[in-house]
Amino acid sequence: MMLKQNIDWSDVRWEDIWPATKDTLTMMGASLLFTVILGLLIGIILFLTSRKQLLEQPAVYWFLSLVVNILRSVPFVILMILIMPFTKVLMGTTLGVQGTIPPLVVAAAPFFARLVETSLREVDKGVIEAAQAMGASRWDIVRRVLLLEARPSLIAGITITAVTLVSYTAMAGVIGGGGLGDLALRYGYQRFQLSVMIVTVALLIVLVQLLQMAGDHLVRRFSRK
Amino acid sequence: MELTKLSTTQLQKERRRIGMIFQHFNLLSMATVRDNIAFPLELAKMPKTAVKERVDELLKLVGLEQHADKYPAQLSGGQKQRVGIARALANNPDVLLCDEATSALDPQTTNAILSLLLDINQKLGITILLITHEMHVIRAICDRVAVIDGGDIVEMGDVLDVFLKPQHSITKDFVSQIADSFDPRELIDTRSGRLIKINYVGEITYEPLLFNAVKSTSVQFTILQGTVSRMKNTPYGQLVIEFIGNDQEIDTVLAELRAKGLEVGDLK
CATH class of the missing domain: 3.40.50.300 (P-loop containing nucleotide triphosphate hydrolases)
Known part of the structure; x- marks a missing residue:
């Protein structure tokens, strides 16, 4: 009963919430795109240069692995602040949707790269051997064997990354990133408008749920086992 | 290359x-x-x-x-x-x-x-x-065979030669997978007649050679052990036979078998 009294649903201003939702979707979508491109690249290099793989290069692997680990060990909120100068140079601003995309990509790409590395490691070695025996080049093997065989697993990895990015975008609200997180923080927390908080959280839950369902559906569609 | x-x-x-x-x-x-x-x-x-x-x-x-x-x-x-x-x-x-x-x-x-x-x-x-490592696969479709042990080829030749007369111990081991692994030498002490080992290859496999060889003599024979089979398309036989009778007559029989192209040897 207490709770009911404190909630004033008239605080919920949908004309603010829809643009915020759109911002969240834009941030997530754009950063997911760059994260996938960058993460795939790093993940493939990590895999190929690791022990007993096609381009075994201990030094390259060690260095790349170190960079990935460092980026992954810094909490997102801190990373966001740390790379502000970089963001400013790249996007011209550290605020809003634009200012949020670089830190999101820098945080999520190393995470996704590790998922890619794991996915590629699970590809049957025999198939790679067969492709080599057929005279496939390394590039052929990456493109026609590894990426094809790992596809369901990579899609699952993209889904996990997308969900992680949703929660990162909410955190980006702390430093003026915009979107639903920003709304929840400014109205829900600073102005004690619990109703706004509830609506934004509900929207985030729906968003995550939809992403997961879409990802699972795609994984099923592409599974052949 | x-x-x-x-x-x-x-x-x-x-x-x-x-x-x-x-x-x-x-x-x-x-x-x-x-x-x-x-x-x-x-x-x-x-x-x-x-x-x-x-x-x-x-x-x-x-x-x-x-x-x-x-x-x-x-x-x-x-x-x-x-x-x-x-x-x-x-x-x-x-x-x-x-x-x-x-x-x-x-x-x-x-x-x-x-x-x-x-x-x-x-x-x-x-x-x-x-x-x-499946010998029956080799027997079914191969013409030539090489036996590899520890990365080295230890024996090589036509499947028929290698399988019927394995030289290297590992080859003998392998071949015993499909042949009877029973060692005929164990028979020597228990039998009183002359133990003869006979190998033959080709169409003569299906001729009544043994019977023809002994029928004009008083020699009797018992097959103690043997294989009659085919490798790819070539029939072959490997028998251990006990001949009972006098030595001279047995020698005549053996000479006749040799003349037909069989490989004949005393086990003792």
């Missing part, structure tokens, strides 16, 4: 002239039967229409026309290996390398795959190099 000394690109090119099939098939699980067979052709940059034509040809050769659009997970082991064979043959290789190709298959499927291989060998004139 020394393949181990080639550069990467040279080796990639040379490998297209060697077809290879594997124990665990190693097919692309995410590609259909058709796409699996097309894979080496695409690697060789064959134009699309030519690929389709060649794949259809290969599907027919291995008898998988019905399954062209299935994925490997929907196929049986034998069908998967047929895809492997079609894929290996796609680029018209000079040699087909079979790495334990039947070791993961049940006996019936093994036989079906072996007869397909034999067919390919005879119809397409492709040399098949078969790596196996």
